[in-house]
Amino acid sequence: MFPEYRDLISRLKIQDEHFARIFHRHNELDQQIKNMEAGILASHGSEVEQLKKEKLQLKDSLYLILKKAANA
Incomplete structure (x- = not known):
């Protein structure tokens, strides 16, 4: 995600607690969605779609x- 900002992401994860929290939540959702789509976790289609929307909102915030x- 955002390879052009790789160094900045590393720095912000250390220096900005809000950024780190959002980044961590985005990664959690990403893994959860992958597990649901792979059938590792039980899910309903609407649940996956809701998680994808939340993940996209977090990605927009991170950007x-x-x-x-x-x-700056």
Whole structure:
């Protein structure tokens, strides 16, 4: 995710607690969705879709933080 910001992501995960929390939650959701789609975890289609929406919202938030930090 966002390879162009790899160094900045590493720095923000250490320096910005809010960013680190959002980043961690995004990764948790990503793994949960993968497990549901692979049949490792039980799920309903609507549940997966809701998790995907939450994951996308987190990704948008991460991107905005990264853009702001890159321009600072």
